[in-house]
Amino acid sequence: MTRPILVVEGIEKAYLGRDGVLRALRDISFEVGAGEFVTILGPSGCGKTTLLRILGGLLEPAEGKIYIDGHLLSKPRREVGFVFQAPSLLPWRTVLGNATLPLEIQKQNGLSAKEKALELLELVGLWGFENAYPHELSGGMQQRVAIARALIHDPSILLLDEPFGSLDAITREQMNLELLRIWEASKKTVVMVTHDIQEAIFLADRVLIMSPRPGHIEAIVPIDLPRPRRPEMVYDESFSGLFQRVHRLIG
Numbered sequence: 001m002t003r004p005i006l007v008v009e010g011i012e013k014a015y016l017g018r019d020g021v022l023r024a025l026r027d028i029s030f031e032v033g034a035g036e037f038v039t040i041l042g043p044s045g046c047g048k049t050t051l052l053r054i055l056g057g058l059l060e061p062a063e064g065k066i067y068i069d070g071h072l073l074s075k076p077r078r079e080v081g082f083v084f085q086a087p088s089l090l091p092w093r094t095v096l097g098n099a100t101l102p103l104e105i106q107k108q109n110g111l112s113a114k115e116k117a118l119e120l121l122e123l124v125g126l127w128g129f130e131n132a133y134p135h136e137l138s139g140g141m142q143q144r145v146a147i148a149r150a151l152i153h154d155p156s157i158l159l160l161d162e163p164f165g166s167l168d169a170i171t172r173e174q175m176n177l178e179l180l181r182i183w184e185a186s187k188k189t190v191v192m193v194t195h196d197i198q199e200a201i202f203l204a205d206r207v208l209i210m211s212p213r214p215g216h217i218e219a220i221v222p223i224d225l226p227r228p229r230r231p232e233m234v235y236d237e238s239f240s241g242l243f244q245r246v247h248r249l250i251g
């Protein structure tokens with residue numbers, strides 16, 4: 001692994017629910033190297049979103065520490081971009097207006113914000129759509145806007161929570177290839193949550209496997225498939241070997 005950019009140490013989290021305390025995460029520890037692509041795989045309700053929100057500084061853990069590039073995390077930071085399960089765009093703003101929003105909130109609007117956003121929209125394959133409104137876009141295109149918006153601060157780490165979960169299988173495969181292209185071009189560190197085994201293996205350098213609730217890192221599987229990844233690779237013997245291994249660990 002390269003120099004660790006994200007260090008997670010002993011994270012614990014519980015929620016106070018209707019039936020008392022619900023333990024969501026149990027002693028989560030791992031590291032992610034700079035420029036690495038890590039996927040987190042686990043069953044529904046195991047605490048994946050909870051973990052990602054904690055990594056993004058959006059939720060506080062009960063115990064444990066997170067270091068981003070050596071700095072203790074205590075609130076959301078510009079070095080971290082977040083893409084939610086749903087694209088959550090503002091319907092009354094254009095594609096460009098949605099992409100520049102984080103900069104406007106910090107009063108950094110102006111020509112450079114617009115230029116930056118246009119560059120990112122080109123990177124995510126939305127060149128020519130900057131003046132369209134969200135309802136004029138497909139689901140995949142909306143999620144691309146959300147990715148551009150997350151990249152606008154030039155974060156070193158991009159956190160993605162099942163970003164393509166609501167898309168059909170064909171669009172999803174396309175979006176996976178797009179994401180790898182963006183990752184390779186922008187040299188970001190990516191941590192992506194998914195519950196799709198094939199997607200987790202296809203994208204990642206390493207797959208982190210979570211247990212059912214309370215979520216715990218059960219295993220870490222290195223994915224030694226060559227890059228760039230090609231869609232046909234899923235038919236290779238090495239891919240199905242990894243699939244079987246991960247499937248057994250999840251089961």
Ligand SMILES: Nc1ncnc2c1ncn2[C@@H]1O[C@H](COP(=O)(O)OP(=O)(O)OP(=O)(O)O)[C@@H](O)[C@H]1O
Pocket residue numbers: 015016017022024042043044045046047048049050051195213
């Ligand atoms: N705000 C909350 N208050 C109470 N319980 C919560 C809250 N958010 C999550 N939980 C509970 O914590 C557990 C983990 O939820 P979380 O959303 O992190 O799971 P997940 O792995 O992302 O699931 P999915 O794959 O369905 O998105 C679940 O049992 C959920 O009911």
Ligand SMILES: [Mg+2]
Pocket residue numbers: 048049050085161
């Ligand atoms: Mg979730």
